[in-house]
Amino acid sequence: MTLPVPPWEQRAPKRRPAKLPLSREAILAAAFRILDAEGLDAVTMRRIADELDTGPASLYAHVANKDELYALLLDQAAGEMRLSEPSAEHWQDRAKEFIRELERVLVSHKDLGRAALARIPTGPNSLAASEALLALLRAGGVPDQDCAWAADILSLYAVAHAYENGLHLLQAGGEEAGIAYVAAIGQYFRQLPTDRFPNIVELAGLLTTGDGDVRFEFGLDLLIRGLASRAADAKRDHG
Structure with missing residues (x-):
């Protein structure tokens, strides 16, 4: 019992x-x-x-x-992006802002950029972002084939940069460790034999200068200027 x-x-x-x-x-x-x-x-x-x-x-x-x-x-994450309206006058600035915004959103989620590599976006928010970028480029007179390929290349640039930044966020030591590492690389470059690596030795200081944001803006400017130049050539050829 x-x-x-x-x-x-x-x-x-x-x-x-x-x-x-x-x-x-x-x-x-x-x-x-x-x-x-x-x-x-x-x-x-x-x-x-x-x-x-x-x-x-x-x-x-x-x-x-x-x-x-x-x-x-x-x-x-793509739904978190702030998208601009197309503008023929300001298309270069707005295209740059689109890429900055994509990079910002990805970095805000650590190394999410890795998941975007080798992936074609097909979700509704991703498609809306792609549509916005294409509209920005076409408004600037960028030829259609250039628009189609540039949308991929510009996005890949932002994704790759975001992935690298995300890895830095996850690494031990953070920003200070990164600065120390780059300084050590610069010192190593200066010690290389000049007969074999004359350009690396001479440019050692320049190769290791500029933080990630400065380098990101430099690359972005190169890409957008290249598109603008091609758009101007196309307009002249068909004018």
């Missing part, structure tokens, strides 16, 4: 907080929390399931696999 539990040994039943209904939105929110704290490598189905207090198998009813998860993360 089972005896009753004495009152002084009784425990109130533990009440677990009610789970939020599992959905694609909840999965993405959890994935972004992990991504922003620890980087893309930490974003796994198992880790998201732990975050949501469920099993990994339950996630697959809402997200097919990690590849789809990355696509959804990128598309949601």
